[in-house]
Amino acid sequence: MLDKLMNMDRRIVFILVALAVIIPTKLRVNLPISVSEPTQKLYDYIDNLEADSTIMIAFNYGPAGLPELHPMGRAVLKQCFDKDVRVIGVTLAPDAPTLANTLMEEIAQESGAVAGKDYVFLGYRPGGSLVMLGMGTSIASVFENDYNGTALAEIPIMENITNYDQISLLVDFASGNTTEGWINYANTQYNLQIASGVTGVIIAQMYPFLQTGQLVGLIAGIAGAAEYERLIDAPAKGMQWINIESFVHLLIVGLVILGNIAFFIRNRQEE
Amino acid sequence: MKRQVPLVLCFLFGVGIILTRFSPHPYSQFFYEEVNSWVLIITPFALVLATVTLIRAHVTRIRRRTEYWQYSFIVFAGIITMVVIGVPYGPQHFVFEWLFNNIQVPMDATMFSLLAFFIASAAYRAFRARSFEATLLLVTAIIVMLGNVPVGDLIWSETSSVKQWILNNPNLSARRGIILGVSLGVISQSIRIILGIERSYLGGGD
Numbered sequence: 001m002l003d004k005l006m007n008m009d010r011r012i013v014f015i016l017v018a019l020a021v022i023i024p025t026k027l028r029v030n031l032p033i034s035v036s037e038p039t040q041k042l043y044d045y046i047d048n049l050e051a052d053s054t055i056m057i058a059f060n061y062g063p064a065g066l067p068e069l070h071p072m073g074r075a076v077l078k079q080c081f082d083k084d085v086r087v088i089g090v091t092l093a094p095d096a097p098t099l100a101n102t103l104m105e106e107i108a109q110e111s112g113a114v115a116g117k118d119y120v121f122l123g124y125r126p127g128g129s130l131v132m133l134g135m136g137t138s139i140a141s142v143f144e145n146d147y148n149g150t151a152l153a154e155i156p157i158m159e160n161i162t163n164y165d166q167i168s169l170l171v172d173f174a175s176g177n178t179t180e181g182w183i184n185y186a187n188t189q190y191n192l193q194i195a196s197g198v199t200g201v202i203i204a205q206m207y208p209f210l211q212t213g214q215l216v217g218l219i220a221g222i223a224g225a226a227e228y229e230r231l232i233d234a235p236a237k238g239m240q241w242i243n244i245e246s247f248v249h250l251l252i253v254g255l256v257i258l259g260n261i262a263f264f265i266r267n268r269q270e271e
Numbered sequence: 272m273k274r275q276v277p278l279v280l281c282f283l284f285g286v287g288i289i290l291t292r293f294s295p296h297p298y299s300q301f302f303y304e305e306v307n308s309w310v311l312i313i314t315p316f317a318l319v320l321a322t323v324t325l326i327r328a329h330v331t332r333i334r335r336r337t338e339y340w341q342y343s344f345i346v347f348a349g350i351i352t353m354v355v356i357g358v359p360y361g362p363q364h365f366v367f368e369w370l371f372n373n374i375q376v377p378m379d380a381t382m383f384s385l386l387a388f389f390i391a392s393a394a395y396r397a398f399r400a401r402s403f404e405a406t407l408l409l410v411t412a413i414i415v416m417l418g419n420v421p422v423g424d425l426i427w428s429e430t431s432s433v434k435q436w437i438l439n440n441p442n443l444s445a446r447r448g449i450i451l452g453v454s455l456g457v458i459s460q461s462i463r464i465i466l467g468i469e470r471s472y473l474g475g476g477d
Contacts, residue, residue: 094318095375
């Protein structure tokens, strides 16, 4: 019995995980969400920006990071458009342009933001750190056109934007290590304020930069997205999915405890 | 000559770029901006190189009839379809967007989602309190897992505070140590490359 419990067939674990996802999805469970300090800091930073300020959002994720990062992107964009903060979107990930452009258009439509005037998506450029450095000197030297091929000089939002000096904040939505790049190249060299929204696996890496103030705020995984949705009072996927994730985490913790109880009992019996 | 020229170029540009960081002179800034532009132009060629390498690898698989060689045809079908639509019409074309949204997005998301099942199974098998260190890891993992979801605070109201303390203190200290170590390693390796001591990037196994 104990051996069976300790070496549970992985298919049983898979079925339990599937049930832990499906049941709360169907029941639409709503658990109370408390806001963490790093999320609150980013919200406050954007909230304190003056209308007509410009922020840059880097959508550095592909379809794999979409479930965690799209909800936070949606929430930040909504806050910006509602506050009349203008948004310049860019990406350093080759599989992100379609996702980012669709998201920006979708939220702009919901909020009544106008393309070219309230927001623009510049698209993708290869080069990573060089793109970050290049925009510090001149954004037009890296992105000659926006995603739709319109020359930057013809886009009203870009009229008074030359480089990072006119950008109040950069928010990096990342499923990789791009945030560290923005800190090294855009913050340290050009003094651009950086905030980040990252997938769950990267959260721990961001804390040294939060402590030094190199990151003004952090949205940490789907939990952070849910917190941000609560702050802007617009419940969406983040709040729905964090409730589902609660049950999966509970299941894993339960299984780990169960496995350890069986492990201890067997050890006692052997002694 | 074949090896000396890249070594000299690497030295000159390496030292040159380092010097620009110490001088605000217009010539220095011009050199810095110019070199950045060159590299931005050169970088996309890496994508061409990657595509050629991918094609060569799959052609070899098909020629040698290695295991699952048939799947290489799917790779070619994918590349050709996206290139034929993407290059002349751009990624904004509705067919390109449809293929991306309805094939790549679900497939990529599915692959990533499968991790949840494997992680759950692996956690169940691996997290055993066999020693003091393993117990410490186990307890920390449980607190962080519960602290990351709303249900954690319902079980114990201090869960998220303890999780935050773990991230702000032991995690931060360890990460900072890693960052310092990696940074020193990067600096020393860069110096070795600029001075021509480290030459493995030239290939040829020297």
